[in-house]
Amino acid sequence: MQSMSEEHIFVGSFAHTNEAGELITVDHGAIYVKNGVICNIVVNPKSIDTKNENVTVLSKSQFLVPGFIDCHTHAVQLPNLGIGYDKQLLDWLDTYTFPLERKYKDEIFSDKVFDAVVKHTISQGTTTACYFASLYANASLILGRKVATIGQRALIGKISMNDKRDDGYYETTKESIANQNKFIDDINGLNSPLVKPIITPRFALSCDMTLLKELGKLAKEKNLHIQSHLSENIDEIIAVGNKFPECSSYADVYDVAGLLTNKTVMAHGVHLTDNEIALLKQRDTAVIHCASSNTCLRSGLCDVQKLKKNGIKIGLGTDVSGGSSCSMLDAMRSALQVSTHLSFVKTDYKALNFKDVFHLATLGGATALAMGDKIGNFAVGKEFDALVIDINVKDTYLNDLREYTLEEKLEKLIYSGDDRNIAGVYVSGRKLK
Secondary structure: OEOOOOOEEEEEEEEEEOOOOOEEEEEEEEEEEEOOEEEEEEEOOOOOOOOOOOEEEOOOOEEEEEOEEEEEEEHHHHHHOOOOOOOOHHHHHHHHHHHHHHHHHOHHHHHHHHHHHHHHHHHOOEEEEEEEOOOOHHHHHHHHHHHHHHOOEEEEEOEEOOOOOOOOOOOOHHHHHHHHHHHHHHHHOOOOOOEEEEEEEOOHHHOOHHHHHHHHHHHHHHOOEEEEEEOOOHHHHHHHHHHOOOOOOHHHHHHHOOOOOOOEEEEEOOOOOHHHHHHHHHHOOEEEEOHHHHHHOOOOOOOHHHHHHOOOOEEEOOOEOOEOOOOHHHHHHHHHHHHHHHHHHOOOOOOOOHHHHHHHHOHHHHHHOOOOOOOOOOOOOOEOOEEEEEOOOOOOOOOOOOOOOHHHHHHHHHHHOOHHHEEEEEEOOEEOO
């Protein structure tokens, strides 16, 4: 592990995006980092002592990008990665997911899985993760401790569910609120600036309105982030409508409960109505696009361009294990493929390009998580969450067989790169890989 209490300088190429989503490439620059924060950026620096131990000089095949931000993933579901895609959402939950999640009463099992989750996501370049943890507070705290110790930036959510189930996988409303309050205190008690709690009702079908409203009050009182699922699957939407007939829509259920805020992220949003989109925009609530999961569970094709045109904040999520990979590079590729498929069937539809998904995986995700002032791109005053990318690694698809522009190197990474091309991972200036 490496910390940067002293000033450290990174010299070489780097690529990132601005708030408008425009790609910015710098072929030769210097990023100055002190106490984990970017304190200066110089384009075409003239004199730097490259032999100084506090100077990192990137090779010709290397460049910096902001760390990837996974805005929606289930830490407890890693053991099921790659299985269960014979079912759609509701059957998948009952057949594969809930039986696995009940195992997290076992704290030894929890520790083993969460150690693998955090190490694996970091190796894939995920510097920030928004985690659904467990229904069980003790297991969820184990994830928080693991993240804080290893050094990833994360939002950790203890799941709330009070809908009675025959398998006993739920809490009473009283238990849920008590356990949630203790979990929040325990996560804050870790005293890590990188790890924060997030209110996490699983989805509207797992909670009654009483619990949803209590969670909304708790989030408001403590100024907390909120995450859940919204409009993922047609059968799910019908079931929500039957459960909450007094509400005008799925999104309205959360709004009535006070859960739609500018610090709320809602995963999926595949089948949102125009009224729901307008409501999310009014509340400044983000949608997290989980293209791999939406495909694997056959939920549908999310029209990200429509959401963008309506001013919705958007990030990307791997949604493990609904999605089939922990890699944000794979999440970007899945988003590109879904958008391309939509362009086959929608008139005048402009598919997303690699620059668009790179933005969604970095600054777009940071903005969705209400962290755009701290992370997501390279700017003075932001924390140095960054990846060193190397496009000339033995036995990978990327190479230096000819000259490439920096933009082409980034494109190659997004379409054909993998974790072997991630040569370095930094979170708040601390080297994790």
